[in-house]
Amino acid sequence: MIERADILVLGLGPAGASAARAAAQRGRRVVALERKRKAGIPVQCAEFVPAMIDAEVAGAVRQRIQAMATFVEDEAADLQPDFPGQMLDRAAFDAGLVARAAQAGADCRLDRRVIRIAKDGTVHLADGGRLRARVIVGADGPRSQAGRAIGSVNTDLVETRQVTVPLRQPHAATDIFLSADMPGGYGWLFPKGGVANLGAGVVPAHRGCLKRILERLHASLGDRVGREILATTGGVIPVGGMLQPWGRLEETLVLLAGDAAGLANPVTGAGIAAAVQSGRLAGEAAASGAAPAYQEELEDLFEAALARALRRRRELLERVPTKAALRRGWIAYPEYWQ
Numbered sequence: 001m002i003e004r005a006d007i008l009v010l011g012l013g014p015a016g017a018s019a020a021r022a023a024a025q026r027g028r029r030v031v032a033l034e035r036k037r038k039a040g041i042p043v044q045c046a047e048f049v050p051a052m053i054d055a056e057v058a059g060a061v062r063q064r065i066q067a068m069a070t071f072v073e074d075e076a077a078d079l080q081p082d083f084p085g086q087m088l089d090r091a092a093f094d095a096g097l098v099a100r101a102a103q104a105g106a107d108c109r110l111d112r113r114v115i116r117i118a119k120d121g122t123v124h125l126a127d128g129g130r131l132r133a134r135v136i137v138g139a140d141g142p143r144s145q146a147g148r149a150i151g152s153v154n155t156d157l158v159e160t161r162q163v164t165v166p167l168r169q170p171h172a173a174t175d176i177f178l179s180a181d182m183p184g185g186y187g188w189l190f191p192k193g194g195v196a197n198l199g200a201g202v203v204p205a206h207r208g209c210l211k212r213i214l215e216r217l218h219a220s221l222g223d224r225v226g227r228e229i230l231a232t233t234g235g236v237i238p239v240g241g242m243l244q245p246w247g248r249l250e251e252t253l254v255l256l257a258g259d260a261a262g263l264a265n266p267v268t269g270a271g272i273a274a275a276v277q278s279g280r281l282a283g284e285a286a287a288s289g290a291a292p293a294y295q296e297e298l299e300d301l302f303e304a305a306l307a308r309a310l311r312r313r314r315e316l317l318e319r320v321p322t323k324a325a326l327r328r329g330w331i332a333y334p335e336y337w338q
């Protein structure tokens with residue numbers, strides 16, 4: 001028995017939940033499949049979003065951010081006083097988006113792992129279930145199976161490791177640590193009330209150094225944070241820029257959204273806002289069937305920022321970066337935008 005739906009959404013992260021909601025609001029029969037048992041858990045995220053997606057984050061905000069402090073190698077911080085955003089409870093955020101998709105009428109199924117997508121568009125689940133739809137929205141993250149099925153694969157990735165630690169003093173800035181010791185990535189301390197997410201990312205070739213890099217960063221913060229590790233996470237971020245966001249598997253149209261479409265920023269690694277925006281557009285396009293228009297919308301929204309970030313990232317990776325090169329490669333500095 002192959003179950004039928006109008007639209008199948010793979011993954012219920014921010015992109016998938018936004019897509020499922022938008023498509024269900026347009027009256028389509030939407031089935032959304034997520035391998036996690038509880039939406040948003042485990043969290044693999046530093047939880048910062050810029051001010052732009054206020055409506056979606058309501059209820060999940062844990063702290064306001066006003067500024068960004070950038071540390072280049074061992075120098076004192078450069079402060080950008082006007083860099084607003086919010087720190088989220090990412091588990092609550094994802095769960096909230098899934099609840100809104102379900103309210104709109106999407107059939108959101110947790111604990112459903114997609115193991116294969118056949119050439120004819122049939123989606124096979126680990127529990128033996130099989131589903132087919134007119135449209136598949138691939139919102140299944142950086143290593144998307146939907147993307148693989150249509151030949152759109154994120155090949156450039158950053159590997160990350162993050163710990164949550166006690167934060168001893170209130171802080172309203174995101175701290176960024178730039179160093180030649182973190183090739184292709186950077187370190188971060190993002191405050192969330194009485195704790196902070198402290199992490200680092202690097203190119204995959206340096207993955208083996210991540211634990212040491214993070215321990216050194218932790219030690220360098222002295223009394224600002226506690227020694228205790230409250231949680232550890234990590235994961236990959238796609239940093240190669242936007243992929244071809246749609247294709248076909250016989251009669252089935254496949255649209256990609258969020259990390260599956262390569263929409264995370266190649267310099268900052270931020271991808272939550274792009275996932276929400278692209279997910280909503282993918283849900284609308286899935287309902288209308290207008291794939292080329294979807295691609296155009298993504299290009300209009302994201303291409304310029306992604307192209308600049310890709311250029312800067314490539315410049316940084318050409319040789320061991322000087323302090324000036326690190327500044328030119330980071331969004332807080334005017335050189336980045338020149």
Ligand SMILES: Cc1cc2nc3c(=O)[nH]c(=O)nc-3n(C[C@H](O)[C@H](O)[C@H](O)COP(=O)(O)OP(=O)(O)OC[C@H]3O[C@@H](n4cnc5c(N)ncnc54)[C@H](O)[C@@H]3O)c2cc1C
Nearest residue numbers: 011013014015035046047048114141235258259271272275
């Ligand atoms: C350590 C770390 C820190 C980050 N910090 C930030 C930050 O501070 N701010 C920011 O904006 N971005 C951050 N990002 C990036 C951000 O998390 C992603 O860009 C964002 O989650 C993309 O949303 P998405 O819905 O496209 O994908 P995801 O959130 O990855 O959701 C994909 C969903 O698909 C599910 N799935 C995958 N495969 C299958 C399968 N086979 N079957 C069923 N379900 C499946 C997954 O379980 C997941 O729930 C960070 C990423 C990492 C790794």
